[in-house]
Amino acid sequence: MKNIEEYYAPWVKGIPMYISSHIEKAWRDPSLHRMMSNENPNPPSNKVFEAMQKYAKMANRYPDQGLVVRTKIAEINGVDGPQNVMIGNGSSEVFDNIFRMFIVPGDEVIQHTPCFGIYGLRGKLLGATMVSVPMVYKDKNLLFDPDAILNAITEKTKIIAIANPNNPTGNFMAAEHFVRIAETGIPFVIDEAYVEYAGLGMSQVELTKKYKNVLVTRTLSKAYGLAGMRFGYTIGPKEVIDQISGSLLPWNVGTIPMWAALAAFEDTEGLAERVKFNNEQVDFITESLSIIPGFVVFPSKANYILMDCGATGKTGKEVLAFAETRGIILRGESAKYGSDGWFRVTIGTREENQLFVDTILEFFGMEK
Ligand SMILES: Cc1ncc(COP(=O)(O)O)c(C=O)c1O
Numbered sequence: 294m295k296n297i298e299e300y301y302a303p304w305v306k307g308i309p310m311y312i313s314s315h316i317e318k319a320w321r322d323p324s325l326h327r328m329m330s331n332e333n334p335n336p337p338s339n340k341v342f343e344a345m346q347k348y349a350k351m352a353n354r355y356p357d358q359g360l361v362v363r364t365k366i367a368e369i370n371g372v373d374g375p376q377n378v379m380i381g382n383g384s385s386e387v388f389d390n391i392f393r394m395f396i397v398p399g400d401e402v403i404q405h406t407p408c409f410g411i412y413g414l415r416g417k418l419l420g421a422t423m424v425s426v427p428m429v430y431k432d433k434n435l436l437f438d439p440d441a442i443l444n445a446i447t448e449k450t451k452i453i454a455i456a457n458p459n460n461p462t463g464n465f466m467a468a469e470h471f472v473r474i475a476e477t478g479i480p481f482v483i484d485e486a487y488v489e490y491a492g493l494g495m496s497q498v499e500l501t502k503k504y505k506n507v508l509v510t511r512t513l514s515k516a517y518g519l520a521g522m523r524f525g526y527t528i529g530p531k532e533v534i535d536q537i538s539g540s541l542l543p544w545n546v547g548t549i550p551m552w553a554a555l556a557a558f559e560d561t562e563g564l565a566e567r568v569k570f571n572n573e574q575v576d577f578i579t580e581s582l583s584i585i586p587g588f589v590v591f592p593s594k595a596n597y598i599l600m601d602c603g604a605t606g607k608t609g610k611e612v613l614a615f616a617e618t619r620g621i622i623l624r625g626e627s628a629k630y631g632s633d634g635w636f637r638v639t640i641g642t643r644e645e646n647q648l649f650v651d652t653i654l655e656f657f658g659m660e661k
Contacts, residue, residue: 304398304420311414315622326645328616329624331460331487331597333518334642335570337553338563341519344556348549356548362555366526369558370498376531377501379538380546380554384486384512384525389415390540391508391527392452395480396421400451403442407435407461407626409484412454421451428462430630433589435462435599439470446477453477456484457497461626461637463593471497475504482527483509487595489516490568495594501529508533515596516568517557524554571596574640581650585657597624597639603632605657612636615656621649 319327363375381387388411398420404412406425413423426445428435458465483497500507508529514520582590587604616623626635
């Protein structure tokens with residue numbers, strides 16, 4: 294008799310359940326300030342809440358395929374219709390659905406690092422080899438390197454995934470480089486999880502009309518403030534959306550999130566308020582901390598800010614530990630570019646952002 298181990302698909306062996314320890318910790322202790330997971334600090338608007346309640350009363354019924362919300366998404370983004378939109382339980386699930394329709398074991402997936410972890414998590418589960426192309430650290434900026442991305446392409450490249458703006462760096466890649474990558478014909482997924490903070494004018498969604506290989510993904514977890522609800526989507530050419538939708542689980546998006554998402558899209562004022570608040574707070578934190586000598590604050594167009602305190606002689610780990618003494622959870626980053634001073638903060642409430650600024654200034658001996 295063979296051991297159970299020998300029956301697993303070889304490329305999935307040993308892959309653990311994804312558990313985010315800081316999120317576990319924050320749920321266990323609600324008094325902590327959750328400034329680590331790029332959530333929105335503001336609870337859902339009443340309009341969204343009302344839709345949740347209304348459809349909760351119909352939770353005994355299976356959902357349909359979401360034609361109404363998909364039509365709304367198409368309308369907002371200037372594409373033809375629901376045939377250009379696929380929806381999922383957060384954009385993480387959407388990535389999974391896309392990946393499984395392209396990747397076979399041995400394929401390569403290009404990502405631009407540092408970046409969001411889901412591409413690697415889902416790619417590896419399907420047996421892909423992740424090709425990580427590093428961004429360039431220059432003049433206190435982490436820059437996209439489109440030439441290096443193009444140079445990393447091989448016969449085995451199946452997908453190129455780029456977040457715009459990128460997480461954790463918070464910056465956008467220039468539009469012309471998206472065209473260069475799209476021109477390769479390789480499936481190109483542009484992750485626009487945070488694009489609403491800068492406005493849809495920064496979206497690359499137009500490319501999905503011209504290039505059959507381009508998909509844009511989005512989420513309601515960030516600017517819309519609905520991370521716990523789980524709703525994401527992708528926009529693309531009709532025939533590609535048709536094909537990748539073949540990987541959807543039946544009824545993958547529940548009735549409540551589907552209709553609450555529609556309410557969130559209709560609540561344009563609610564979105565504008567959240568975006569305005571966030572962007573003001575990004576400016577507040579950026580300006581407040583830029584006075585620390587040797588401290589690098591990366592300019593962000595999203596709801597988080599990356600920092601590198603390597604040149605101050607302190608480490609990111611020390612900052613995280615000190616912040617925890619004040620009840621603040623930040624996000625650590627691995628050592629890179631010869632520095633171990635990396636960490637990332639997510640915009641919190643006004644009070645939390647003030648507390649964060651005071652804490653960091655105190656840690657660096659810069660109290661007012
Ligand atoms: C770049 C990026 N893409 C996608 C997501 C996933 O969002 P969700 O699965 O909640 O839609 C995140 C979450 O942090 C992210 O940072």
